[in-house]
Each structure stands twice: as structure tokens, then as C-alpha cells.
Amino acid sequence: MNSTAMPPKQGRILGWIERTGNKLPDPVFLFLYLIGAIIALSVVAAMLGWSAVHPTEVDPDTGAKTVIAATSLLSPENIQKLWVEMPTTFTHFHPLGYVLVVMLGAGVAERTGLFGTAMRAGVANAPTFLLTPIVALVAMLGNLAADAAYVVLIPLAGVIYAAAGRHPIAGIAAAFAAVSGGFSANLFPGQLDALLFGITQASANTVFPSWQANIAGNWYFIIGMTVIFLPVIWYVTDRVIEPRLGAYDKAAGTMHEAGDETVEGPLKPDERRGLRHAGLALLAVTGLWLFMTFGPGTPLIDEAAAPEAQMTPFYRSLVAAFFILFVLAGWAYGRAVGNIKNHRDLVKMMADSMGDMAYFLVLAFVVSHFVAMFSWSNLGLVSAVHGAEALRTLDLPYPILLAIVVLFTAAMNLFVGSASAKWALLAPVLVPMLMLLGVSAEMTTAAYRVGDSATNIITPLMVYFPLILVFCQRWVKDFGIGSLTAMMIPYSLWMLAAGILLVVGWVAADLPLGPSAPVFIDPASLK
Known part of the structure; x- marks a missing residue:
């Protein structure tokens, strides 16, 4: 097979994207610069008297709506708050607890090999004609x-595509499109939901302090993403990409090394036993949570709350549920295959998983202060109120408004790859602004997820892009960055179009995004 040639115009565009993106600072320093910018902006806004009338808060003495004024971050009160409350600002940052708790468990499941073995088992015996949808589904899960x-x-x-007599690059493309282009699609909430909804809550609370995040708030929507992306990836792989690749020419490529046991070979008996033990752990945790939800005392149901809020404790317990599930399933698998011999091995794996979170902790420290200082200055609230009024004046239909959010996020994703960094930048304005218009925080988060996923697979700034290129070059020596990007563009365009249609259709039909997670809200009810 010959390397796919890039048209000159595409090469110039991709080169510009790569050069521009590479000039951006590390996200940690990006947010430090942004903190400097909002400090300067808050001083100017306070001097100019920027203000807004709060749409829901009422002064108890006068009965008039509260006026919110921009506050200088260099005022004595805010300077004191910055230094005195610095530990609290960091430790009370919502995504921090969510992500660290889930990752404590996920680190065990990953280090024992459970995740890798489960994925291998999911695609190992797939029929040839169903190979693409099975690979795509397992990749999204x-x-x-x-x-x-x-x-x-x-x-x-x-490897599996080659063994089935199909082009191995097509298999890599399908899996890459599903893992990265379908980054938010899944059948179950997980680590990403904990991360994004932590940032969503911090942003929503700048205007609506009583709003609480629900990690299952996009559950139905991400199932919808899975359902709609699966046939898209299947069609693009089998009807667009693989015919263009043609038959694989072994002489022109580099055969995959047969001794690479990380991705090849049938499951060993101990791996099969480990999967069975992990499955029993899954059933045990599921049974425990069902018992606590529907059994005597119903500790995960608030029977004293309004009917629509009774399941809130259950939804908020899902972070702990994933932690327990990953730990027990990982431990059960690790004991079966011999990776965990005693409790010290388990503790070490949990400790090592926290080591992997070191960069996230540094980023979270800076982002937590960016979000907090944005709130202290009232710039977020003032801009959200005026932005909501401007959008209300435009009178755009809600589906069109959210489609614009998707497109804007997709474009921004070409330059800022981190999902958390990008959402921490956008959420403080987008979430409260759209909530003031009656769009739920869950719906805004869902629209963001669609845009954040679709363009992952076409930007060289995506952290795994070079790794995917190396995987391709194992099979085709001269497969270059332009070849990979050109191959993934059809996936990106089709998935972006499908995602926008999903958002527009979901909003138009006013379907729930998850348990107790509507598309629309009444802002006055969130005082």
C-alpha cells in the first residue's frame, strides 16, 4: 500500500493548526495567564461600574431584584480571600474529589490487566462481517x-483485522475513531462524567448556589451517542476508508511483531478465570447497591424529599459505586492471574494510580483558583446575565443555540486538547448563561461533550496522535501524519454531523438526558 497523499491545501491547513497549537502554553500556564487577565479585567470592570440585575435573587428588605456589581480582585477582601482560603479553594474544587475517588479504583483494575483483558475478550472472536461494529462498541466502552x-x-x-484478511489500518482507524472520536459515548457513566460534572457544578453554583451535580445527568444521552456513532463508524470504515486502502500489501509494510503479547494471543486460562471472578465482583457490587436502594431502610433513597428528588442520594453515590466496583473487580482479577498476592500489592496499585494523577493535581490547583476568582469578581455572573439577555434578544431556537455550542467546542478542540481544561475555560460562562435562558446544566454539558469528541481524531495536538501514527507505521512504513489525518477526517465530519443531529433532535423532543436531568429548567425554581 502506498501512503495516502495529502492535497496541498489540506497540508497547509493542518500545518497551520499544528504550528498554532504548538505555540500555546501548557494548560497549567494557560490558566495562570488567564488568572492574570481576569485580575486586570476585574479592576477595569469595577472602575467602570459593570453590573447586572440578578434574575432570581430578591433583596429581602426592599423586595427589589439584587444588583450584582463587578468586584476588583485586587480589593483587600479578595486579596485576603485568595491567600487565606487557598487550601480550601483547592480541596473544595468539585472535580478533585470525584476524579481521585474513581481513579483510586480504576488504577487497580488497569494495573492488574483487567481492562486490557476484557477488551481483548470482547473482540477476539468477532465474526468478520461484524468486526467493525464490535470493535467500535468495545472501544467506546x-x-x-x-x-x-x-x-x-x-x-x-x-492485529485482528489482519488475521481476518482485512486491512489492519482500517481496524486501527475504526478503533481510534471509537475510542477518541466517541470519547464521551458509552453505556455507563464513568470517570469523564465525574470530571465534567464537577466543573459544571462549580460553574452553575456561581449563579445558582443550590444546584447539585448528578454524575448520571448525561446517562441517557451518552447511550444515545453510542447508538448513533456505532453505525456511523461502521459505515465510514467499511464503505469509505477500507475501499480506499485496498488490499494490504505485506511486502510494502512492516508486519506486526508476533511476540507482542500485550495485544496478541488467545486468552490464557488464568485470564479467563480472572474475568469470571471480576464478573462475580460486578454482580456483588450491583446487588449491594440495589439492596441499599430498594432494601430495608432504603439508605440511597430520600423518602422525605419531593418525588423528583428522592433518587438524588443514589445518583450521588455512583462515584463511590464505581470506586468499589473497580477495586473489587480489579482485586478479584489480580488474585486469579497472580498480579495481586496480598493486600500490600493492592495498596501499591492504588498508590501508583495516584502517582499518575500528579499532573491533574497541578492543573486542578490552577483551574480551581481560576474558577474561584472568576466567581469572586462577579465577572462570570455579570457576563452570563448580559449574555443571556443578548441571546434572548436574538431569539434563536434552542436546538440552533446548542448546535452552535457544539460547533464552537469542536473548533476550539483543535487547539486545546484537554477535555477538562477546555470545559474549565468554557463552563463558567456557558453553563450559567444557558441556565438563565432555561437550558439545564446537563444539556449544556451534553452539547459540549459532542463537540469535544468529534475533532479529537484530526488534530495532531491530541496527545495520543503520535502513538496512533506509530501503530499504523508497524503495518505501513511510510504512513505519515498527513495520511493519518486525511484518513480520520471522514470519521470526524460524519460524527460531528451525527452528534449535532442528536443534540438538535434531543432538544426538539425534550427527552430526559439522564435520571432527573431534563433539557429545560425554570431558573426561578433554583433560587
Whole structure:
């Protein structure tokens, strides 16, 4: 096979994207610069008297709506708050607890090999004509395993396609499109939901302090993404990409090394036993949560609350449920295959998983202060109120408004790859602004997820892009960055179009996004 040639115009565009993106600072310093910018802006806004009338708060003495004024971050009160409350600002940052708790468990499941083995088992015996949809489905579910989906399933897909007599690059493309382009699609909430909804809550609380995040708030929507992305990836792979690749020419490529046991070979008896034990752990945790929800005392149901809020404790317990599930399933698998010999091995794996979160902790420290200082200055509230009024004046239909959010996010994703960094930047304005218009925080988060996923697979700034290129070059020596980008563009365009249609249709039909998570809200009810 010959390397796919890039048209000159595409090459110039991709080169500009790569050069521009590479000039951006690390996200940590990006947010430090943004903190400097909002400090300067808050001083100017306070001097100019920027203000807005709060749409829901009422002064108890006068009965008039509260006027919110921009506050300088260099005022004595805010300077004191910055230094005195710095530990609290960091430790009370909502995504921090959510992500660290889930990752404590997920680190065990990943390090024992459970995630990798489960993905191998999911695609190993797939029929040839169903190979693409099975690979795509397992890859989207593999997002629960974070990095493991990239380093295990994508090269494995190339091996399986080659063994089935199909082009291995097509398998890599399908798996990459599903893992990265379908980054938010899944059948279950997971680490990403904990991360995004933590930022959503911090942003919503700047205007509506009583609003609480629900980790299952996009559950139905991400199932919808899975259902709609699956046939898209199947069609693009089998009807667009693979015919263009043609038959694989072994002489022109580099055969995959047969001794690479990380992605090849049938499951060993101890791995099969480990999967059975992990399955029993899954059933046990599921049974425990069902018992606590419907059994005597119903500790996960607030029977004293209004009917629509009675399940709130259950939804908020899902972070703990994932932690327990990953720990027990990982431990059960690890004991069966011999990776965990005693409790010290388990503790070490949990400790090592926290080591992997070191960069996230640094980023979270800076982002937490950015979000907090944005709130202290009242710039977020003032801009959200005026932005909501401007959008209300435009009188755009809600589906069109949210489609614009998707497109804007997709474009921004070409330059800022981190899902959390990007959402921390956008959420403080988008979430409260759209809530003031009657669009739920869950719906805004869902629209963001669609845009954040679709263009992952076409930007060289995506952290795994070079790794995917190496996987391709194992099979085709001269496969270049332009070849990979050109191959993934059809997936990106089709998935973006399908995602926008999903958002527009979901809003138009006013379907629930998850349990107790509507598309629309009454802002006055969130005082």
C-alpha cells in the first residue's frame, strides 16, 4: 500500500493548526495567564461600574431584584480571600474529589490487566462481517478504562483485522475513531462524567448556589451517542476508508511483531478465570447497591424529599459505586492471574494510580483558583446575565443555540486538547448563561461533550496522535501524519454531523438526558 497523499491545501491547513497549537502554553500556564487577565479585567470592570440585575435573587428588605456589581480582585477582601482560603479553594474544587475517588479504583483494575483483558475478550472472536461494529462498541466502552483503550485496543484491532484478511489500518482507524472520536459515548457513566460534572457544578453554583451535580445527568444521552456513532463508524470504515486502502500489501509494510503479547494471543486460562471472578465482583457490587436502594431502610433513597428528588442520594453515590466496583473487580482479577498476592500489592496499585494523577493535581490547583476568582469578581455572573439577555434578544431556537455550542467546542478542540481544561475555560460562562435562558446544566454539558469528541481524531495536538501514527507505521512504513489525518477526517465530519443531529433532535423532543436531568429548567425554581 502506498501512503495516502495529502492535497496541498489540506497540508497547509493542518500545518497551520499544528504550528498554532504548538505555540500555546501548557494548560497549567494557560490558566495562570488567564488568572492574570481576569485580575486586570476585574479592576477595569469595577472602575467602570459593570453590573447586572440578578434574575432570581430578591433583596429581602426592599423586595427589589439584587444588583450584582463587578468586584476588583485586587480589593483587600479578595486579596485576603485568595491567600487565606487557598487550601480550601483547592480541596473544595468539585472535580478533585470525584476524579481521585474513581481513579483510586480504576488504577487497580488497569494495573492488574483487567481492562486490557476484557477488551481483548470482547473482540477476539468477532465474526468478520461484524468486526467493525464490535470493535467500535468495545472501544467506546473502553473509555471507562481511560488510557488502556488507546494502548491495548487500537493496536489489537490492527492485529485482528489482519488475521481476518482485512486491512489492519482500517481496524486501527475504526478503533481510534471509537475510542477518541466517541470519547464521551458509552453505556455507563464513568470517570469523564465525574470530571465534567464537577466543573459544571462549580460553574452553575456561581449563579445558582443550590444546584447539585448528578454524575448520571448525561446517562441517557451518552447511550444515545453510542447508538448513533456505532453505525456511523461502521459505515465510514467499511464503505469509505477500507475501499480506499485496498488490499494490504505485506511486502510494502512492516508486519506486526508476533511476540507482542500485550495485544496478541488467545486468552490464557488464568485470564479467563480472572474475568469470571471480576464478573462475580460486578454482580456483588450491583446487588449491594440495589439492596441499599430498594432494601430495608432504603439508605440511597430520600423518602422525605419531593418525588423528583428522592433518587438524588443514589445518583450521588455512583462515584463511590464505581470506586468499589473497580477495586473489587480489579482485586478479584489480580488474585486469579497472580498480579495481586496480598493486600500490600493492592495498596501499591492504588498508590501508583495516584502517582499518575500528579499532573491533574497541578492543573486542578490552577483551574480551581481560576474558577474561584472568576466567581469572586462577579465577572462570570455579570457576563452570563448580559449574555443571556443578548441571546434572548436574538431569539434563536434552542436546538440552533446548542448546535452552535457544539460547533464552537469542536473548533476550539483543535487547539486545546484537554477535555477538562477546555470545559474549565468554557463552563463558567456557558453553563450559567444557558441556565438563565432555561437550558439545564446537563444539556449544556451534553452539547459540549459532542463537540469535544468529534475533532479529537484530526488534530495532531491530541496527545495520543503520535502513538496512533506509530501503530499504523508497524503495518505501513511510510504512513505519515498527513495520511493519518486525511484518513480520520471522514470519521470526524460524519460524527460531528451525527452528534449535532442528536443534540438538535434531543432538544426538539425534550427527552430526559439522564435520571432527573431534563433539557429545560425554570431558573426561578433554583433560587
